[in-house]
Amino acid sequence: MVFSYWAECRLMVYTDLGVWIEARKLTNAIYTITKTFPKEEIYGLTNQMRRCAVSVPSNIAEGCGRQTSKEKIYFLHIARGSLFELETQCYLALDQKYLNEIQFEEIIEMILCKRLLNGFINYYKKL
Numbered sequence: 001m002v003f004s005y006w007a008e009c010r011l012m013v014y015t016d017l018g019v020w021i022e023a024r025k026l027t028n029a030i031y032t033i034t035k036t037f038p039k040e041e042i043y044g045l046t047n048q049m050r051r052c053a054v055s056v057p058s059n060i061a062e063g064c065g066r067q068t069s070k071e072k073i074y075f076l077h078i079a080r081g082s083l084f085e086l087e088t089q090c091y092l093a094l095d096q097k098y099l100n101e102i103q104f105e106e107i108i109e110m111i112l113c114k115r116l117l118n119g120f121i122n123y124y125k126k127l
Helices: 005-011 019-034 043-062 069-095 099-111 114-125
Strands: none
Touching: 005 019, 005 043, 019 043, 019 099, 019 114, 043 069, 069 114
């Protein structure tokens, strides 16, 4: 019997999900990159970017722990919103020259995990 990717996801724990793994990598990259931001940004952009980044895998995990598809989708939408917020903050960091073009492109590429997240959301909408 052949299972689709999404059917397999349903049987897995969240730590095995590609979307959660990619979100975790993104979070670690944001923590690393923001260590170079100016000290006066510790309570500004640095803190905000870190909080957004942490929100993504955290809400994916929380969504996976919920009972109904509607509840799961709610938390997955929060994770997706945090990705969009983080993307905007990366543009602001680039504008302020806290990120160089290479760093910016690497992070933006990682933020594309929102495509995986969209697929996950669409899967649960069909249940």
